Structure formats: C-alpha cells, structure tokens
Amino acid sequence: MMKKVKTDKPAETVIHGIFFLLGLVAVGCVLLITVYLVIAGIPAIREIGLIPFLFGTRWASTAAEPSFGILPIILTSVYGTAGAIVLGVPVGFLTAVYLSKVAPPRVRSVMESAAGLLAGIPSVVYGLVGMLVLVPAIRNLFHVPDGASLLAAILVLAVMILPSIIKVSITALDAVPKEYEDASLALGATPIETYFRVSVPAAKSGIAAAVVLGVGRAMGEAMAVMMVAGNVANMPSLFQSVRFLTTAVASEMSYSSGLQREALFSIALVLFLFIMLINAALNFLLKRGAGK
Amino acid sequence: MKKFIAAVLPAILALSLLAGCVSTTNPSGSGLAGSVSTDGSTSMEKVIGALGEAFTIENPDVKFTYNPTGSGSGITAVSEGRCDIGLSSRALKDDEKAQGLTETVLAYDGIAVIVNPENPVTGLTLEQITKIYTGEITNWSEVGGNDAEIVLIGREAGSGTRDGFESITGTADLCQYRQELTSTGDVITTVSQNPDAIGYASLASVKESVKALAVDDVLPTEETVKDGSYKIQRPFMLVTKTDTALSETAQAFFDYITTADAAEIIANAGAVSAN
Numbered sequence: 001m002m003k004k005v006k007t008d009k010p011a012e013t014v015i016h017g018i019f020f021l022l023g024l025v026a027v028g029c030v031l032l033i034t035v036y037l038v039i040a041g042i043p044a045i046r047e048i049g050l051i052p053f054l055f056g057t058r059w060a061s062t063a064a065e066p067s068f069g070i071l072p073i074i075l076t077s078v079y080g081t082a083g084a085i086v087l088g089v090p091v092g093f094l095t096a097v098y099l100s101k102v103a104p105p106r107v108r109s110v111m112e113s114a115a116g117l118l119a120g121i122p123s124v125v126y127g128l129v130g131m132l133v134l135v136p137a138i139r140n141l142f143h144v145p146d147g148a149s150l151l152a153a154i155l156v157l158a159v160m161i162l163p164s165i166i167k168v169s170i171t172a173l174d175a176v177p178k179e180y181e182d183a184s185l186a187l188g189a190t191p192i193e194t195y196f197r198v199s200v201p202a203a204k205s206g207i208a209a210a211v212v213l214g215v216g217r218a219m220g221e222a223m224a225v226m227m228v229a230g231n232v233a234n235m236p237s238l239f240q241s242v243r244f245l246t247t248a249v250a251s252e253m254s255y256s257s258g259l260q261r262e263a264l265f266s267i268a269l270v271l272f273l274f275i276m277l278i279n280a281a282l283n284f285l286l287k288r289g290a291g292k
Numbered sequence: 293m294k295k296f297i298a299a300v301l302p303a304i305l306a307l308s309l310l311a312g313c314v315s316t317t318n319p320s321g322s323g324l325a326g327s328v329s330t331d332g333s334t335s336m337e338k339v340i341g342a343l344g345e346a347f348t349i350e351n352p353d354v355k356f357t358y359n360p361t362g363s364g365s366g367i368t369a370v371s372e373g374r375c376d377i378g379l380s381s382r383a384l385k386d387d388e389k390a391q392g393l394t395e396t397v398l399a400y401d402g403i404a405v406i407v408n409p410e411n412p413v414t415g416l417t418l419e420q421i422t423k424i425y426t427g428e429i430t431n432w433s434e435v436g437g438n439d440a441e442i443v444l445i446g447r448e449a450g451s452g453t454r455d456g457f458e459s460i461t462g463t464a465d466l467c468q469y470r471q472e473l474t475s476t477g478d479v480i481t482t483v484s485q486n487p488d489a490i491g492y493a494s495l496a497s498v499k500e501s502v503k504a505l506a507v508d509d510v511l512p513t514e515e516t517v518k519d520g521s522y523k524i525q526r527p528f529m530l531v532t533k534t535d536t537a538l539s540e541t542a543q544a545f546f547d548y549i550t551t552a553d554a555a556e557i558i559a560n561a562g563a564v565s566a567n
Contacts, residue, residue, distance in 0.1 A: 060449070060465060061449045061450070062449040062450055062455075063464075063465040064464070064465055131481065131482070131485075132481075132485065135485065136485050136486070139486065145440070145441040145442075145443045145470070145488055146443040146470050146471065146486060146488075146489070147486075148470070148471050148482070226474065227478070230470060230471040230472070231448065231471060231472040231473065231474075232469050232470065232471065232472050241469075241470050241471050241472075243472075250474075251448045251472065251474045252448050252449055252450055254450070254474070255334060255448075255450035255451055255452070256450050257334075257360075257450075260449070260450065
C-alpha cells in the first residue's frame with residue numbers, strides 16, 4: 001500500500017503517481033517475462049515429455065530423428081557454476097577480508113577500484129581473451145587436443161564472479177561493529193584471530209549472500225562461456241567440450257525452427273527456474289541477516 | 293544566446309537528417325510496384341536477403357518477402373503457386389521437373405575445408421573427410437600428417453553451412469564435433485589457434501590465417517566451384533514454373549539477380565555467383 005503523504009500541493013500527488021508508475025515498469029517486465037517464458041516453454045516439454053527432456057542424455061535438435069535430452073546441459077551448468085564458486089569464493093572472500101580489515105587505505109582504494117573495473121569489463125571481452133589466451137594455454141599445458149573445455153569455462157567464470165563476491169563481502173565485513181573487534185583484541189586475541197573468529201562470523205550472512213550472488217552470475221553468463229566451452233552437449237568432464245544452459249539457448253536460436261525452437265524456450269524456462277531458486281535463496285539469506 | 297543555440301542545433305541536425313533521406317532516395321523512375329515473394333532454403337537466407345534488399349533500394353515501391361522454410365517446402369510452395377520464386381539449395385529431382393518446374397542456378401555455395409597453416413596436410417579425399425568427421429579417422433598421421441589427434445570444429449545445429457557440409461560429405465547427424473561454434477569467424481579463429489584442428493567455412497570468408505585443403509586434388513577457388521570440379525559445393529537454385537510467366541515485378545527481380553551486376557552482392561553474402 002502507498003502511504004498517503006499529507007500535502008497541500010497537488011504537484012506532490014502527481015509526482016508520487018508518476019514514481020509509482022515508473023516502479024510498475026520493472027514489476028511489469030518481470031511478470032511479462034515470467035508469463036511469456038512459461039507459455040513458450042511448456043509446449044515443447046509437453047511434446048517431448050518432462051522426463052525424457054530433463055533426464056535424456058542426447059541432444060540432437062536437427063537430426064533426422066531429433067532428440068532433446070538436456071541432462072548433460074543441466075549438469076554442465078551445475079558443475080561449471082560449482083567449479084567457479086570453488087575457485088572464486090576463497091580468492092574473493094580472502095581479498096575482502098584483507099581489504100576490509102588489513103589493507104592500508106591507499107592499497108584498499110586502488111584494489112577496490114580494480115575489482116570494480118573487473119566488473120565493468122563486458123563479458124564478450126572475457127570470452128575473447130579466454131578464446132585467444134586461455135584455450136591455447138590449456139591445450140599446451142595439459143597436452144589435450146583442444147583447450148575449449150569445462151575447465152576453461154570454470155576459470156573464466158571464476159574471474160567474472162570475483163568482483164561481486166569482493167564487493168558484497170567487503171560491505172558485510174565493514175558493517176561489523178568495531179566494538180566487537182575491540183573487545184576481542186582487548187581479550188588478547190591477535191588481529192588475524194579477531195578477523196576470522198569475530199568479524200567473519202558476524203558478517204556471515206552477508207558473505208553467504210555474496211556467494212549466492214556469485215552463483216547467480218556464473219549460472220546466467222552466456223557470451224564468455226560460449227566462446228571458451230566448445231558448445232558440444234557432452235556429459236561434463238573437465239577437459240571435454242561442454243554446453244551450458246545459457247549457451248544452448250544462445251547458440252542455436254538464430255536458425256532454429258519448429259520443435260527445436262520451442263525446446264530452446266523450454267531450456268530457457270529451466271534456466272529461469274534455476275535463477276529464481278538462487279534469488280529466493282539470496283533473499284532468504286539477506287532477510288535472515290537483517291533480522292539479527 | 294547559448295540557450296537559443298542549444299535549442300536550434302538539434303532542430304538543424306534533425307532537419308539535415310531529413311534532407312539526407314530525401315536526397316538519397318533515388319528516383320529511379322522504374323515505376324515498378326507490387327510484390328515479389330520467395331520461399332525456401334534457409335541456407336540461402338543471406339544471399340537472397342542481400343539481393344532483396346539491394347532490389348528494394350532501387351525500387352522502393354516493391355515489397356520483397358522471403359519465407360525461410362527449407363528447400364523442399366520452397367519447391368512445393370512454388371508449384372502450388374504460393375510464391376513467385378522458390379529457393380532450393382539442391383538440384384531439382386526428375387519428378388519435380390516433371391511437375392512443370394524449371395531451375396535456374398543463382399549461385400554456388402562452396403564450402404572450404406580448412407586447417408591450421410602449420411599442418412603439413414595439403415589435401416584430402418572426400419572419403420577421408422567423411423571418415424574424419426564421423427570419427428573413423430582420429431589421428432592426422434592416418435592421412436599423412438603429424439602424429440596428433442584431429443580436432444573437429446563445426447557449426448551449430450541449424451546452420452546452413454553445417455547442413456551443406458554434412459549433406460555433401462554424407463555425415464548428417466554423424467559428426468563427432470569437438471567444438472560447435474556459432475559463426476564462420478569463430479571457426480576460422482579457432483582453427484588458426486589450434487595446429488591440429490580441422491573446420492569448414494564458406495569459401496568467401498576464408499582468410500590468410502587458415503589453409504584451405506584440396507579435396508580430391510582440387511583446391512577450392514571461384515573457378516573450380518563454378519565448373520563443378522571442387523566437390524564440396526552445392527547450387528543455390530531459383531525454382532519457377534515452366535509454363536506460367538512471372539509477374540512483371542517478379543520477372544524484373546529475377547533478371548536483376550541473375551545478371552553479372554548482382555555477382556558482387558552474392559559474393560559479399562558468401563557465395564559464388566553463377567553469372
């Protein structure tokens with residue numbers, strides 16, 4: 001409900017109304033996308049069948065006898081995201097502890113703006129660097145025939161989620177009351193003990209939110225991944241060419257038709273549900289953090 | 293004063309845009325109006341789209357439509373009179389010709405098989421290519437190259453180049469791709485980065501950074517594609533009814549795209565013009 005603000009000026013009411021309408025734009029977009037995705041995504045699932053669609057292991061959308069199983073694609077997205085979190089979170093989290101608690105102000109300002117810049121780099125640039133530097137490097141380093149693989153995608157995603165993890169973790173750590181830390185130090189704990197035994201536990205819900213944010217970012221990334229992962233719908237394996245949910249939609253959409261196109265919408269719906277789950281988890285964590 | 297300038301400048305800019313539009317609209321005086329409808333091969337999308345665009349720029353009153361349905365559907369559509377010109381990326385079958393349809397070659401789609409310039413292999417037979425892409429041959433040493441695993445690079449499902457390559461080499465649905473990329477440029481970049489890779493791309497877009505292989509001892513060039521000696525190619529056909537004349541507008545379009553003037557547009561769209 002909107003709160004009526006008592007005012008003599010009718011202009012105020014008009015402006016309130018305009019702001020309310022502008023707010024509705026975002027809500028409307030979310031509703032529109034949700035409804036559209038559900039409507040567009042259901043027919044193909046109906047035709048293929050939910051179980052063959054979700055748990056089928058072969059994706060051959062234009063074959064003479066097409067097959068629309070997306071299990072390898074789902075697993076790739078899950079493994080890829082998990083890999084990026086395993087690599088990205090420790091680095092991002094420890095960076096945040098260092099910047100928030102240990103680093104001199106000058107170092108902090110330089111490193112924080114560097115992390116901010118990292119967030120501003122378009123994903124196609126990550127993809128390009130990955131394609132031209134990382135993929136050949138993996139090929140030579142591990143002596144595999146081709147470097148475009150799940151590993152390349154994980155490395156790119158790990159770097160891409162760093163900025164959001166660092167930023168949100170820093171905010172959480174900065175918000176820990178100084179008295180907590182002072183008390184710990186006064187009791188004889190060393191600064192490092194204090195940061196990890198007092199500050200981090202106090203900020204844990206914020207840090208958890210940072211991780212979930214990273215998961216969401218990694219799950220939804222398409223462009224950079226498409227350029228380094230090879231895009232073949234194999235079962236995920238570190239040095240195999242793989243296809244993510246996002247790239248499955250993006251790579252085939254342009255020339256698709258008929259059931260193939262409908263199936264792509266269904267993949268988008270699955271991806272959307274994953275992202276919704278992640279967002280729900282994020283909201284839950286943030287609310288629990290605020291409630292304390 | 294500043295405010296005045298600030299107000300007037302955008303207006304002038306907007307006006308100059310309008311003026312630009314007016315002056316570039318070429319009053320060719322062709323007087324052609326009406327519509328041209330085409331229907332058929334999705335592989336021909338780029339070529340026919342570019343030609344349609346060029347034609348409608350010269351004849352602004354003509355409405356050009358293209359319905360990407362596939363060669364078979366295009367041929368059916370023209371025989372049923374649902375479109376003016378059918379588009380087919382294969383030659384007509386005898387029974388289709390017997391139904392009173394005529395084919396005219398618009399262009400040839402030559403697909404080059406490319407490898408890294410470091411690769412010592414300079415040519416393969418069509419059969420070897422088929423075996424490589426179906427996974428029967430997996431090492432370059434089996435075809436006279438280094439002892440290294442062959443890395444197969446292809447295009448995404450639905451791509452016209454993939455469809456053309458797989459149907460000519462007889463590898464449809466059988467290819468064991470290592471990478472499926474979404475553009476010709478990506479394929480060329482990837483092949484130029486990996487000494488063991490093999491890929492395919494439209495002849496027109498092959499660059500210096502990769503080496504095009506001879507197929508059955510014939511190197512892909514415009515001439516060898518045109519005279520049919522290079523094997524991995526297919527015709528882009530215009531299908532019309534033999535006994536029914538095209539409408540004036542459709543005939544004008546037909547004549548326009550089959551003259552030598554259209555060759556450059558066709559080349560820019562990635563094919564080799566037949567005329």
